[in-house]
Amino acid sequence: MTGKLYGLGLGPGDPDLITLKAHKILQRVPVIAWPAPDTGPSFARAIAAPHLPGGQMEIPIVVPMRTDRFPARDVYDKASVEIAAHLDVGRDVAVLCEGDPFFYGSFMYVFERLAAKYPTEVVPGVSSMMAAASAAGRPLAARNDVLTVLPGPLGNEELTKRINASDALAIIKIGRHFNRLRALIGKMNLLPHAFYVERVSLEAERLMPLAEVAEDTAPYFSMILIYKGGEDWIQTLPGSKA
Amino acid sequence: MTGKLYGLGLGPGDPDLITLKAHKILQRVPVIAWPAPDTGPSFARAIAAPHLPGGQMEIPIVVPMRTDRFPARDVYDKASVEIAAHLDVGRDVAVLCEGDPFFYGSFMYVFERLAAKYPTEVVPGVSSMMAAASAAGRPLAARNDVLTVLPGPLGNEELTKRINASDALAIIKIGRHFNRLRALIGKMNLLPHAFYVERVSLEAERLMPLAEVAEDTAPYFSMILIYKGGEDWIQTLPGSKA
Known part of the structure; x- marks a missing residue:
């Protein structure tokens, strides 16, 4: 049994603006992945923080902000390999997304690499x-x-x-x-x-x-x-x- | 002290897609108002139903679906008078909105009548x-x-x-x-x-x-x-x- 991949919309920033569904998923997934700039903390991780039970494994996806070659293909290639390794052994992985995952979100770069191979669910968020x-x-x-x-x-x-x-x-x-x-x-x-x-x-x-x-x-x-x-x-x- | 008016986004339909913030407000407001067609049940009321503690007062806003004269001014005039009567005596009122209140929502017809007179907060929802x-x-x-x-x-x-x-x-x-x-x-x-x-x-x-x-x-x-x-x-x- 492979794990399930979630693209998890977390809303605009106020932790109270996440959905009950996203909250429940954060409470139980063993692995989270989150985008971060190379110059500071992850906004998506910060929105999720009050909802995490602790002890989960974490995969930072560090995206260089100063490159003009967007998307940073090798960053998403590497992150997708890491995420897939967890899915392969049956662990669910939630990719944290500020706002809504498919409204100009970077989750699509993980989605396009993994959604054909693993059970995938995208949870919409408040944009x-x-x-x-x-x-x-x-x-x-x-x-x-x-x-x-x-x-x-x-x-x-x-x-x-x-x-x-x-x-x-x-x-x-x-x-x-x-x-x-x-x-x-x-x-x-x-x-x-x-x-x-x-x-x-x-x-x-x-x-x-x-x-x-x-x-x-x-x-x-x-x-x-x-x-x-x-x-x-x-x-x-x-x-x-x- | 007047009450507070909420335009409460409830998301697209799955009760788990409401926000924690909307859930908390539904748990405590003494009065809810909700739109309904004249031909069937209220979709917004149905999304909120699992989150209501019971015992709240309710104001149906019944909007004729077959009129071409939209918005139905007298319907919103009357509903706003009813809502204002609660606000005047200090009761918070949540107007239930499917999706997001300001994304093609009918809440604007209540908002334009009351937001200048009463403390008002619009809570965004998943559209x-x-x-x-x-x-x-x-x-x-x-x-x-x-x-x-x-x-x-x-x-x-x-x-x-x-x-x-x-x-x-x-x-x-x-x-x-x-x-x-x-x-x-x-x-x-x-x-x-x-x-x-x-x-x-x-x-x-x-x-x-x-x-x-x-x-x-x-x-x-x-x-x-x-x-x-x-x-x-x-x-x-x-x-x-x-």
Whole structure:
């Protein structure tokens, strides 16, 4: 009997925003694997920490953050060999995923290597996009809105075209692209509709209109929400940590 | 002291896919409100049922399904007055929301009436879109993909334009539009990339390539996922109920 591979969505950061299902799996799996940057701790591991009984085996998947050759194929090759060794002897392995595993998640790089060979289950999680809208008191999308999710690294021409074409947008992966994105949104006269959310659901959560952000850069875990319309009813909330 | 209003995301249907936070709130709020169609039971109430301690007061929000004048303003006006009466005397009220409250959710109709007057917190939930991708073993979006969420009632011309313009799409609210949508996707030669998910995470969950659906209609709680590419690694899973 081989073990089962789980892609385990853990939600946006607040340990209380994991699902009962993910909590139960964390309580019983003998092996966890988790991504970490080469420069600091693992966010996914931190979300899971309060839910771990202790004593489990752990497989860090250390992904170099400064490489342009993404994904780091050899890192995922090596991690998948390690994970498979546990599955082969009947141990279940949970790969910890911040947010939702299949919403721009790195779990797909493990999934594509192992899901054909081992029983696999992906457990969805609350994505930071949903959490950001909730914390801010702004809809992601409603009625027959078209919602577009845009990665910040896209070029200005493509971003402009797509921002013009949608009523509701979430711009993710903004990090070092922040200043360029803010300038672009300003040039499009959409600053009154744009909201900035940083480290949603964590103690360090920050929420404010995009126009009020003082900094010129943003952390990796931040996002810009644009909702055209809604001025008559959007009530900016004090945030999930207030 | 007024009570607090919660918009409580309950996830896609499996009661184990609610968050610990939503579970705790359900355990202690004296009043719950929940949407229901005029023709059957409340899906949100059913997701919450295993988590309710019993004895709470309940406010049904019965929304006529056959009206074209959406939202049903008088229904939400009346429900908001009932909810406010509890908040005024210091009782917390949780409005139950299937999926995520601000992802095409009806909670916004309560929110726009009450959030300026009462302390309000929106608790995000796992959306059916994330759950559908997880159950199917298909990415929603990865790397620098643009993800577009399209409501099925949109017209063919707009749908065609937007489906052409995105690598990753989720088409929601398909219901009675199912046959038209399938024909459109077929005409665009995208059937090999299109997957159908019905009642995700429930016992009645059904998953299959769109091309294999025998019926000409779909239930309200169904969705079509399109992901162009990924043939080299997508592994269709047996579903979350397998």
